[in-house]
Amino acid sequence: MKSIAERLRQQINFIIEIDKVKHIFRKTKLFNKSRFENDAEHAWHLAIMALALGEYANEEIDVSKVIKMVLIHDIVEIDAGDTIVYDSKSRALAWEEEKKAAERIFGILPADQKEEFIALWQEFEEKKSPEAKFAAAIDRFQPILQNYLTDYYAWQAHGITYDQLYSINEHIGEGSETIWALAQKIFDEAKGERAVEE
Amino acid sequence: MKSIAERLRQQINFIIEIDKVKHIFRKTKLFNKSRFENDAEHAWHLAIMALALGEYANEEIDVSKVIKMVLIHDIVEIDAGDTIVYDSKSRALAWEEEKKAAERIFGILPADQKEEFIALWQEFEEKKSPEAKFAAAIDRFQPILQNYLTDYYAWQAHGITYDQLYSINEHIGEGSETIWALAQKIFDEAKGERAVEE
Numbered sequence: 001m002k003s004i005a006e007r008l009r010q011q012i013n014f015i016i017e018i019d020k021v022k023h024i025f026r027k028t029k030l031f032n033k034s035r036f037e038n039d040a041e042h043a044w045h046l047a048i049m050a051l052a053l054g055e056y057a058n059e060e061i062d063v064s065k066v067i068k069m070v071l072i073h074d075i076v077e078i079d080a081g082d083t084i085v086y087d088s089k090s091r092a093l094a095w096e097e098e099k100k101a102a103e104r105i106f107g108i109l110p111a112d113q114k115e116e117f118i119a120l121w122q123e124f125e126e127k128k129s130p131e132a133k134f135a136a137a138i139d140r141f142q143p144i145l146q147n148y149l150t151d152y153y154a155w156q157a158h159g160i161t162y163d164q165l166y167s168i169n170e171h172i173g174e175g176s177e178t179i180w181a182l183a184q185k186i187f188d189e190a191k192g193e194r195a196v197e198e
Numbered sequence: 199m200k201s202i203a204e205r206l207r208q209q210i211n212f213i214i215e216i217d218k219v220k221h222i223f224r225k226t227k228l229f230n231k232s233r234f235e236n237d238a239e240h241a242w243h244l245a246i247m248a249l250a251l252g253e254y255a256n257e258e259i260d261v262s263k264v265i266k267m268v269l270i271h272d273i274v275e276i277d278a279g280d281t282i283v284y285d286s287k288s289r290a291l292a293w294e295e296e297k298k299a300a301e302r303i304f305g306i307l308p309a310d311q312k313e314e315f316i317a318l319w320q321e322f323e324e325k326k327s328p329e330a331k332f333a334a335a336i337d338r339f340q341p342i343l344q345n346y347l348t349d350y351y352a353w354q355a356h357g358i359t360y361d362q363l364y365s366i367n368e369h370i371g372e373g374s375e376t377i378w379a380l381a382q383k384i385f386d387e388a389k390g391e392r393a394v395e396e
Contacts, residue, residue: 014250016229038239041239071249178206
């Protein structure tokens, strides 16, 4: 494509770059257990969850902002890869890599949009605003639902304990008490079925 | 999950149902040509395109509304399946099936949300509002970009002609003159490389 304006070219290059998100696989399986989920599918699912479950946020939220956050939150994994939340050491290392990745990937966009996308991503990562707390809650709840519907596949494969489920996911309650209550019901069922160790 | 409120149960059932969107494959391939794209990945990509390219809409648009439309626009394909836009006969039949599908699938949600999602989907399908026209433009432009980057895979596989590219995609110009100009450059390159018949 010759003779296209520089700004539009940068935007198209960004749209091309992020196709790679469709090749980043997560640790959890699709509900029908046929294969692992990729980051693009995950982000899409979260965006619809924000639409459908937004009413359960503890605080008043701008659902459209939550949607934008979840849509872009995993783009950094193009460079940094997916790490399981239960592995605290990998998560700490990942954070440094993700900051570099955000600079590179969002930096493909024109400067004003780079700034906008990075601000949105940082707000999500900081988990402080009502929108970021709710986005974090559904980001954690979706794999819990996936585990529930796939015979607890990822929890079993990675030997996750009942205590870990509680400590790592507790912050769901900061975004939504209702969703956290539902998550706890799932943890208790998993314990009852001896799918996770105490 | 026993003892969960009826409203929340309906919403969770909807979130479970739409996982099937990840199993509906389109006619176009991912940019690295490794496999066909599914509807969830497509919807996610369009939502980010709305964010990155919204400034090129002909009319003033609410980008958040465009994002919501593209996120849900293909959910009806769970029942109705994916049909290629160049096959007008299948498209006409698909429309009847899609209306039924919308009733069933969005009907899993509580009544107020069913109404909201169906209204959004209908607005998208009618292509009349500024947001719907822009959503339709990026929905058409994304597979054009995919064809461009995958040696025109789908156009070649389905024997699409240069005239068809013009007549079927012309409405991109109603949403965005800039994106339509870019699409035409791609059509001309495809013709120059003899990848499509005149």
